[in-house]
Amino acid sequence: MTNNYSKSFSTDKQALNYENREYDENSYSSVLWEFEKELLTTLITEFRHSTGGQSIDYLDFASGSGRIIAYVEDKVDTATGIEVSPAMCAIASKKLKHGKLICTDITLPDAAIEKKYDLITAFRFILNADPELRTIAMKALSLRLKDEKSWFIFNNHGNPFSVKLMMWPVHFVRQLYKGRDPACNYLTNAQVYRLAAAADLQIIRVIGYGFLGGRIAKIFSKTLACRIESILAKCPLLPVFGINQCYVAKRITIPGNAKRSS
Ligand SMILES: C[S@@+](CC[C@H](N)C(=O)[O-])C[C@H]1O[C@@H](n2cnc3c(N)ncnc32)[C@H](O)[C@@H]1O
Numbered sequence: 001m002t003n004n005y006s007k008s009f010s011t012d013k014q015a016l017n018y019e020n021r022e023y024d025e026n027s028y029s030s031v032l033w034e035f036e037k038e039l040l041t042t043l044i045t046e047f048r049h050s051t052g053g054q055s056i057d058y059l060d061f062a063s064g065s066g067r068i069i070a071y072v073e074d075k076v077d078t079a080t081g082i083e084v085s086p087a088m089c090a091i092a093s094k095k096l097k098h099g100k101l102i103c104t105d106i107t108l109p110d111a112a113i114e115k116k117y118d119l120i121t122a123f124r125f126i127l128n129a130d131p132e133l134r135t136i137a138m139k140a141l142s143l144r145l146k147d148e149k150s151w152f153i154f155n156n157h158g159n160p161f162s163v164k165l166m167m168w169p170v171h172f173v174r175q176l177y178k179g180r181d182p183a184c185n186y187l188t189n190a191q192v193y194r195l196a197a198a199a200d201l202q203i204i205r206v207i208g209y210g211f212l213g214g215r216i217a218k219i220f221s222k223t224l225a226c227r228i229e230s231i232l233a234k235c236p237l238l239p240v241f242g243i244n245q246c247y248v249a250k251r252i253t254i255p256g257n258a259k260r261s262s
Helices: 011-022 028-050 067-075 084-093 133-140 163-177 189-198 213-217 222-233
Strands: 057-061 078-083 099-101 118-121 151-156 201-209 244-251
Touching: 011 084, 028 067, 028 118, 028 151, 028 201, 028 213, 028 222, 028 244, 057 067, 067 078, 078 084, 078 213, 084 099, 084 133, 118 133, 133 151, 133 189, 163 213, 189 201, 189 244
Parallel strands: 057 078, 057 118, 078 099, 118 151
Antiparallel strands: 151 244, 201 244
């Protein structure tokens, strides 16, 4: 199985690098994180409302250093993080108040379903994962959705139809240099829809964000960059050109249940 991505954060150095560099206070990722926090709050409030206020069992897949689960754990009733790297789990465990972490690989063929969830998130995973791992992970997560009302929120941070297109030649050479398939640095909406469909998932909403890109965002203060990103995300038609595309998906069929969701 081509599953290199599952080993890419296995050392303490790699985990700390992600935690300290990717989300450095002045990084572009930290600008987008401000937008994502608001987005997650809005979506979870809406999800709770849509289920009539029932309790929410939540899973953050590929929880990494705990960025998403640490933010969401107070907004749900139970919170579980699943992460393959013990080094990442060690960082995440320091941030959690009551969420629990499971350090395991649910994409392995013999992995049992540990629990089903009302709400699942997976951020910064689908794009980075090897193509085969993407498909397997989407199916594994789809099977963990409790029922047709459950939501799976995930993102693709490599939409080629964005400011990223300008950097395509640089990214192409860099990926080749790293011995990776250059196409894996980008994922179109159409590809994501196909991945979702193959996992019996129906995408019910797409939210686009991340318009400036790291180089342009650096021209502004972080506060101003956040403000610009937030304004652009509200402009009609523009969101399809966001580097990041966040998807809300529901399961189409639940095994043993013939009913299809509308
Ligand atoms: C770029 S990090 C994203 C972390 C977190 N979701 C975030 O948005 O900050 C991707 C994470 O996916 C994890 N990962 C890779 N393969 C995995 C697998 N098969 N099962 C669980 N986690 C996996 C990596 O160890 C890494 O921590």
